[in-house]
Each structure stands twice: as C-alpha cells, then as structure tokens.
Amino acid sequence: MLTAITRAFRTPDLRNKLLFTLGIIALFRLGSVLPTPGVNAENVRRCLEQAQAGDAGNIYGMVQLFSGGALLKLSVFALGIMPYITASIILQLLVVVIPRLEALKKEGQAGTAKITQYTRYLTIGLSILQSTAFVALARTGQLFQQCQEDVLLNDDVFTVVTMVITMTAGTAVIMWLGELITDRGVGNGMSILIFTQVIAVFPAELVNIFRQNSFAFAAVMVVGVFMIAAVVFVEQAQRRLPVQYAKRMVGRRMYGGTSTYIPLKVNQAGIIPVIFASSLLYLPQLVTTLFAGQEQPNVVVQWISTNLATGDTPVYMATFFLLIVFFTYFYVSITFNPVEVADNMKKYGGFIPGIRPGRPTAEYLNYVLTRLTAPGALYLGLISMVPIVALAVAGASQNFPFGGTSILIMVGVGLDTVKQIESQLQQRNYEGFLK
Amino acid sequence: MAIDTRGETADKPRPSGEKKRTSPALFYRQIVAELRKVIWPTRKDLINYTIIVMVFVLIMVGIVSALDFLLTEGVLAIFGGS
Numbered sequence: 001m002l003t004a005i006t007r008a009f010r011t012p013d014l015r016n017k018l019l020f021t022l023g024i025i026a027l028f029r030l031g032s033v034l035p036t037p038g039v040n041a042e043n044v045r046r047c048l049e050q051a052q053a054g055d056a057g058n059i060y061g062m063v064q065l066f067s068g069g070a071l072l073k074l075s076v077f078a079l080g081i082m083p084y085i086t087a088s089i090i091l092q093l094l095v096v097v098i099p100r101l102e103a104l105k106k107e108g109q110a111g112t113a114k115i116t117q118y119t120r121y122l123t124i125g126l127s128i129l130q131s132t133a134f135v136a137l138a139r140t141g142q143l144f145q146q147c148q149e150d151v152l153l154n155d156d157v158f159t160v161v162t163m164v165i166t167m168t169a170g171t172a173v174i175m176w177l178g179e180l181i182t183d184r185g186v187g188n189g190m191s192i193l194i195f196t197q198v199i200a201v202f203p204a205e206l207v208n209i210f211r212q213n214s215f216a217f218a219a220v221m222v223v224g225v226f227m228i229a230a231v232v233f234v235e236q237a238q239r240r241l242p243v244q245y246a247k248r249m250v251g252r253r254m255y256g257g258t259s260t261y262i263p264l265k266v267n268q269a270g271i272i273p274v275i276f277a278s279s280l281l282y283l284p285q286l287v288t289t290l291f292a293g294q295e296q297p298n299v300v301v302q303w304i305s306t307n308l309a310t311g312d313t314p315v316y317m318a319t320f321f322l323l324i325v326f327f328t329y330f331y332v333s334i335t336f337n338p339v340e341v342a343d344n345m346k347k348y349g350g351f352i353p354g355i356r357p358g359r360p361t362a363e364y365l366n367y368v369l370t371r372l373t374a375p376g377a378l379y380l381g382l383i384s385m386v387p388i389v390a391l392a393v394a395g396a397s398q399n400f401p402f403g404g405t406s407i408l409i410m411v412g413v414g415l416d417t418v419k420q421i422e423s424q425l426q427q428r429n430y431e432g433f434l435k
Numbered sequence: 436m437a438i439d440t441r442g443e444t445a446d447k448p449r450p451s452g453e454k455k456r457t458s459p460a461l462f463y464r465q466i467v468a469e470l471r472k473v474i475w476p477t478r479k480d481l482i483n484y485t486i487i488v489m490v491f492v493l494i495m496v497g498i499v500s501a502l503d504f505l506l507t508e509g510v511l512a513i514f515g516g517s
Contacts, residue, residue: 026502033506041514069503199496200503225489232484236476239469266473371462371469414488414495 007425014424021185024177025196031077031173032070032200036166038152038159039074039138047151048072069201074138074151074163076170079127081193084175085279087122088190091115092334123175124168131167135160186424187417194275195413198406224407227383231411234379237266239372241365246349264368267376268336271412273327274384278405281320321381328377338365383408 009015035041071078095101095115104111139155152159178189185192210217240261247257284304342362351357355364384404457465476484 022498025499029499029502030506033503033510035510035514041511045511195495196499199492200499203496203500225485228488229481229485232488233476233481236480236484237473239473266470367465368469371466372473374462374466375470410492411488414491415484418487418491 008421011425011428014421017184017186017424018421021181021187021192024181024185025192028077028174028177028193028196029200031170032075032080033073034076036074036076036078036163036170038154038163040151040153044072044074044151069204070197071134074134076166077174078134078167079130079171079174080197081174081178081190082279082282083126083130083171084119084123084178085190085194085275086283087119087126089276089280090122091119093330096334120172120175124172127168127171128164131164131171135163135167187413187420191271191275191409191413191416195409198409202406202410223386227386227404227407228411231383231408232415234267234376235265235270235412235415239264239266239368241352241368243345243350244353246351248349262341262365264372265376266372267328267379268369268373269328269331269376269380270416271380271408272331273324273377274380274405274408274412276327276331277320277323278384280323281316317385321385324381324384325377328380329373332369332373332376336369338362338369341365380408 008018035044070080091101095105101115101118104114138151139160152163174193178193181187181189181192183189206217206220209220240263242259242261244259245257248255287301287304339362342358342365345351345361346357352361352364355361386404
C-alpha cells in the first residue's frame with residue numbers, strides 16, 4: 001500500500017496530476033475560509049461558536065455539509081459547488097424535455113460544449129440568487145438567530161452589492177477549479193470538490209457526536225465501517241455480458257476472434273443520483289431559511305419547513321428515496337445508450353453469443369440494464385436511508401445529518417479516485433494498490 | 436428471416452405490438468435471475484478495497500483538516516485582529 005503511494009509519486013506524469021489536484025483542493029479550502037469583503041470575521045467566528053454550542057446549531061448541519069462549512073463563515077466560496085451541481089441537473093433534465101437542446105446534444109462535441117456553456121450561465125444566475133438571499137439574511141441578522149453581534153461591518157447598499165458580486169465570482173471560480181481538475185487532475189472535478197466539502201465537515205460532526213454521547217459514537221463507527229464495506233461490495237459487483245468478436249482479414253493480417261465482455265455494474269450510475277437527490281432536497285431547506293424571519297409564513301412555506309426541511313420526517317424520507325430511484329434510472333439512461341453500444345458492436349463484428357446483432361442486441365442490453373438498475377437504485381436509496389432511519393429510532397438523528405449521503409459520497413468518490421490512480425499506474429506496468 | 440437485422444440500425448421499432456407488459460412478479464423474478472449472474476467481489480477483494488478506501492479517506496481528511504486549521508488561523512491573524 002505505502003509502496004504503491006511512493007510509486008504513484010515516482011511516476012512524473014501521475015505525480016503532477018496528484019499534486020495539481022491537491023493544489024486545487026488547497027485553493028478551494030483557502031477560498032472557503034477567506035471572508036468576503038464587508039464581513040466582520042471576528043464576530044462571525046464568535047457567532048459560529050455560539051451556534052455550534054447551542055442545540056439550534058444542528059439545524060445548520062445540512063447547510064454546513066453542502067457548503068463545506070463555508071456558508072456560515074460568509075466566505076468568498078460561501079456557496080460551494082452546489083449552484084453548479086443544481087445547474088447541471090437542471091440542464092440534464094431540460095435536454096430530455098426541450099427538443100432544441102436534444103438536437104444540440106446529438107450534434108456531438110460542439111453541441112455538448114454549448115450545453116456546458118449554458119450550464120455555466122445558469123450557475124451564475126443561481127449563485128446571484130443564492131448569494132443575494134444569504135447576504136440579505138446576514139444583513140438583517142437572521143443568519144445567526146441567537147447571536148447579537150453584527151456580522152457585517154456596515155450595511156449600506158455598496159457593501160451588500162460588493163458581497164453579492166464577490167460570492168458570485170467565487171462560485172464562478174469554483175466552477176473553473178472543478179473543470180481544471182477534470183481536465184488536468186485526477187478524477188471528476190465536481191465529485192472531488194463535493195468530496196472535499198463533505199470531508200471538511202465530517203471530523204467536526206464526529207467530534208460532536210463523541211462529545212454528546214460516546215456510546216453513540218462507537219455505534220456510529222461500527223455502522224460506518226459496515227456501510228463502507230457494503231458500498232464497496234455493491235460498487236464492485238459486475239454483470240459481465242460476453243461478447244465474441246468475429247475473425248476478419250485486413251490485408252494479410254488476421255484480426256479479432258477474441259472474446260471479451262461488457263461490464264455492467266449493478267450500480268451503473270455511481271453516486272451522482274445521490275448527489276442530485278440531496279442537492280434538490282437542499283432547496284426546500286434554503287427556502288425555509290429565506291422565510292425564517294417572516295412573522296406569518298404562508299401555508300406552503302410552513303408545510304415545507306415542517307416536512308421537508310429536516311431529515312427525520314416520513315415525507316422527507318419518502319421524497320429522498322423516490323428521488324434517488326428516479327435519478328438512478330435517469331442517469332443510467334443518459335450515460336449508457338444500448339442502441340449505440342449495439343450498433344458499435346455490430347460495426348466491429350462483435351456479438352453476444354445467442355443473440356443476433358443489431359436491434360435484438362440493443363433490446364437485450366436494455367433488458368439486462370433495467371433489471372440490474374432496479375437493485376442498484378434500491379441499494380443507493382437504502383444506504384442513504386439507513387442512518388437517517390436508525391438514528392431517528394435512536395432519537396439522535398439531529399446529531400448526524402445526512403450520514404448516509406456523506407458516506408456514499410466519501411466512499412464512492414474515494415473508490416473512483418483510487419481506481420483511476422490505479423489504472424494510471426498499471427498503464428506503466430506497475431502493480432498498484434489492489435493486488 | 437435470418438437477414439432481417441443486417442442493414443438496419445438497432446433503434447428501429449418492433450414490427451408489431453407483440454411485446455406484452457412485464458408483470459411485477461415476472462420483473463422481480465427476472466431481477467433475481469440477473470443478480471445470480473452478477474460477479475460479486477470475493478472476500479479478499481472486499482477487505483482489500485474497504486481498507487484502501489478507508490485509508491484514502493483518512494489521508495484526505497487529514498490533509499483537508501490540516502489545511503483548514505492553518506488557513507483559519509492565518510485568516511484570523513490577518514482579518515480578525517482589529
């Protein structure tokens with residue numbers, strides 16, 4: 001294991017990629033602690049300590065998790081990667097709905113670039129909305145309700161506008177950092193950044209549990225290890241569809257005649273559905289924070305805040321579960337196209353033994369995929385639910401908001417990244433971590 | 436006929452509505468049948484991967500916590516001293 005790490009660092013190409021990624025992560029964390037102009041950093045820190053000490057601090061758990069602790073510090077990167085994720089969900093959904101976008105997607109490279117561009121614009125729009133809302137909250141003192149001190153240095157229009165612009169620009173920078181990681185670093189930028197956000201808050205959450213109840217802490221650790229093992233188990237499971245390639249002569253050479261397989265994972269979608277579902281459910285939370293100060297919130301807002309804002313209501317759990325199942329199928333359907341795979345196989349003289357090439361193959365692929373995705377979606381949903389349910393039964397749900405999602409994100413991204421490093425090592429004929 | 440599928444792309448619709456809807460019970464049985472054909476990781480692989488993932492996550496937690504601690508102190512030293 002250790003020798004594999006030194007080997008990874010001894011390979012110049014891989015070392016550069018790893019160091020690049022770590023550098024970006026460092027920049028990301030720097031932006032997450034750097035206060036926005038106009039913020040009284042000293043007071044914010046005091047208020048944060050107060051909020052974390054009090055019971056009400058737990059309400060902030062989810063907000064903390066999805067901003068990597070940056071939001072309540074009112075830092076430059078306060079909004080985190082969330083606007084970008086929300087924007088890309090919205091666009092991926094719109095591609096299915098709007099014919100013009102679908103046409104763009106089918107165009108190939110240029111069309112995809114255009115869609116990415118739209119995603120960026122939408123991200124900026126969303127972050128302007130969110131940052132305005134949060135600066136407004138901070139200005140009126142509702143961000144920290146029990147805290148008497150002034151979070152802002154002064155609250156004239158100029159300061160507020162500067163803050164909004166800074167936070168929006170910060171989100172744009174995060175988006176860029178993420179794309180840099182995807183291009184030149186290790187792994188998918190969006191996943192790596194959300195991974196960083198999750199692990200930045202995780203230790204504090206654990207310490208919190210330990211302080212309140214050391215027995216619960218031990219239980220959480222044991223359950224955690226089992227869950228990690230369970231996630232690894234399912235993520236590694238594959239259905240291998242055998243593919244036989246016909247022999248063919250090209251010039252004087254003989255090609256093909258090999259048999260390989262198409263690996264279909266039980267959970268072909270990875271952890272993206274969980275990220276999507278939880279970031280969608282993060283929206284009601286935002287709505288309730290926005291309306292928190294109103295004297296008489298209207299019926300809708302009241303309903304949302306009682307049913308959707310905390311993780312331990314039945315409505316919330318059901319919505320979360322259904323969203324995960326929906327997004328799993330949705331994401332599998334946009335990432336794996338049976339028709340395309342079948343056509344490609346036919347083009348190169350491949351076939352699945354017992355099934356004719358072309359349409360029947362596509363149908364068979366589709367058949368297997370829909371049947372495999374069902375348990376995959378169930379597994380994702382259940383793993384995200386287990387901690388919520390278990391802790392709700394134990395009456396400790398507030399101590400550990402979003403436990404399942406954090407574990408899924410941590411293990412999923414961890415496994416992906418390790419495997420990617422591994423495959424890069426193997427390209428150079430080294431044996432990696434996973435003997 | 437045997438040569439039916441040769442020229443066409445795979446996404447042509449089926450000629451007639453011969454396909455019936457799958458009932459939930461049948462769907463369940465098909466899921467179980469597919470799951471039986473899945474290659475699950477061996478015990479050794481499972482333990483190996485679990486340990487590796489945990490080590491990786493711990494290393495990253497260490498790096499990020501250290502960074503956060505240093506950066507927070509630095510930021511307070513610069514902006515908080517007033």
